[in-house]
Amino acid sequence: MIIEVTGLVKKYKDYTAVNGVDLSINEGEIFGLLGPNGAGKSTTMNTLLGLLRVNDGTVKMFGKDFSKHAREIKRSVGYVPQDYAFFETLSAIDNVTYWGKLYGLRGEKLDKAVQEALEFTGLWDRRNGIAKTFSGGMKRRLNIACAIVHKPRILFMDEPTVGIDPQSRNNILESIKIMNQNGMTIIYTTHYMEEIEAICERVAIMDFGKVIALGSIEELIDSISTGNRLSLELISNTETAVSVIEKTDGVNACNNINGVLDIHLEKNERSLTVLLENLIQNEYEIKSMTMEKPNLETVFLQLTGKKLRD
Numbered sequence: 001m002i003i004e005v006t007g008l009v010k011k012y013k014d015y016t017a018v019n020g021v022d023l024s025i026n027e028g029e030i031f032g033l034l035g036p037n038g039a040g041k042s043t044t045m046n047t048l049l050g051l052l053r054v055n056d057g058t059v060k061m062f063g064k065d066f067s068k069h070a071r072e073i074k075r076s077v078g079y080v081p082q083d084y085a086f087f088e089t090l091s092a093i094d095n096v097t098y099w100g101k102l103y104g105l106r107g108e109k110l111d112k113a114v115q116e117a118l119e120f121t122g123l124w125d126r127r128n129g130i131a132k133t134f135s136g137g138m139k140r141r142l143n144i145a146c147a148i149v150h151k152p153r154i155l156f157m158d159e160p161t162v163g164i165d166p167q168s169r170n171n172i173l174e175s176i177k178i179m180n181q182n183g184m185t186i187i188y189t190t191h192y193m194e195e196i197e198a199i200c201e202r203v204a205i206m207d208f209g210k211v212i213a214l215g216s217i218e219e220l221i222d223s224i225s226t227g228n229r230l231s232l233e234l235i236s237n238t239e240t241a242v243s244v245i246e247k248t249d250g251v252n253a254c255n256n257i258n259g260v261l262d263i264h265l266e267k268n269e270r271s272l273t274v275l276l277e278n279l280i281q282n283e284y285e286i287k288s289m290t291m292e293k294p295n296l297e298t299v300f301l302q303l304t305g306k307k308l309r310d
């Protein structure tokens, strides 16, 4: 276990933003913190990083109590904040050098580390460019270069893809996988479930300052009772089909949405077969059909009754 958090509480005056969070993170994993805006992800991350004082609870990193060994622990930790952590008026190379120096690197070791961080983030060719002239994607990559120059063992990333185009986002997600393959443990917050599904092994889902579910993506999906969701278009008689479908074994709900039947199936391997057999027996003809498997959004919806991005 590289990080162990027990009973973490963080209050802002009377408001409890993190309310008794327990987390255990294994060395070498990409661990996701998923939750809607305001769930307490950033606050959790900032307390783990020692940037905010905790009101209660303990944090251990590398087996050591953070409150007693903060200085030593911080040398092996990197942080990519949601906001840009570089000077807009400095060049990329000057920014990364600045961060390298803050972590105690000097001389050739510093130069080599700066080059490696800029090469890794694809910014070496633009190293003399001034940060404020960079595109959103390049700025996000520069933020990462500043955070990894000292080669941390644990990297915290707080929504590092906010406000960038899909190509830059994929580029960043790919580089996270490479850093992880090279041995870095990564803690990643986002409110995009697709990002968690793309890179994380395990995820903690947060809502109102609490962890409401924790496990691998498969474990979380297996833990809910919701099955597949079917969108079905019939050639005719859509209205009468609703009651037939609703009465079919294995169907939880059926709604007619502008001529398309939105059907929620039970978590049962046979529910689709039974439904299709019933429709054919009743002489309904199918025009089109798409099926959506349960995902982390479904897990969140079942646990909280609301959507991740409401």
Ligand SMILES: Nc1ncnc2c1ncn2[C@@H]1O[C@H](COP(=O)(O)OP(=O)(O)OP(=O)(O)O)[C@@H](O)[C@H]1O
Residues within 6 Å of the ligand: 012, 015, 017, 035, 036, 037, 038, 039, 040, 041, 042, 043, 044, 191
């Ligand atoms: N400095 C602060 N003072 C008072 N309240 C705060 C402060 N920072 C955060 N909060 C509140 O604490 C709660 C948790 O915020 P936090 O930023 O940790 O959530 P989050 O899950 O990271 O959300 P987001 O995805 O929007 O960053 C929110 O209700 C927020 O308004």
